[in-house]
Amino acid sequence: MKDLLDFRVVQIFDSFCKTVIRNEARNIKKQYARLRERQISLTELPESALASFQINDTSMENSEVFLALGMELLVANLDVAEAIHQLCEPKRKIILLYYFAGFNDREIGEIIGMSVGGVWYQRRKAEEELRKYLEENSHE
Template sequence: MIVSKKMEGIIMSPTAYEKRRISEFDSYCKHVLRNEAKDIQRQLARKRKVEISFSDLSEMDLNQLYVFDEYKTDKHFFHVINEQVALQSNHLSRALKKLSDTKQKVILLSYFLEMTDQEIGEALNVARSTIQYRRSAALKELKAEMEEHEHE
């Protein structure tokens, strides 16, 4: 910005032409900055319409954003009446292994192979009421075992 010129000890004011050029440049800079601010505001408004924060996503939407790799070595396998049941939970697998063989079969057939008490009774050659009793006893043992090792 030219405010004054110094020539051989004489201080000169800017000419009318220089003042006008300074004013035009100042006006041009303000105009550019004003338009740039408008462009940024429009761009942010467009982004707000199509983008959403991760914290605003529902649990279901968040679950769609990632995938867990599954390997056979990560699963625990149980064999029940010519069927194979794979469990991924170490906690549940450990608790199931501590049950007696008959209670373990009842739980696996009932909850993982979705068999009724009658079907389980027929498969194990046991009365339906016995299956019901074994399942409720097994569930109590499972609950106690899992609560005991809950923080591991």
């Protein structure tokens, strides 16, 4: 009797697994069909849409290099680079590490020996200074 019950449980589970897999296969097919309906070839795009895919030149002439923790960080916008130069050294380092090197507040805090809250506060103050500097100098 126990063997018959175990066999029946295995059959039910097998049927359930097959149903789940079949339904997932259907969902994937539907998803691919929706993608095929919405996708178009690049050759079919109008010229105006192709212009948005162009890459801007970020060569060394149009950018400035900052040195932070031995890393050379490229700032492509010269106005932003000038504004970063106006910051004091700790704030400049925090901004460069956060926005241009991809570090988070905790990692920056560990590197420069500051609490996460301190890094966050200094970053916010530096952002305010940058915003103010860029707003003042953009109207000239």
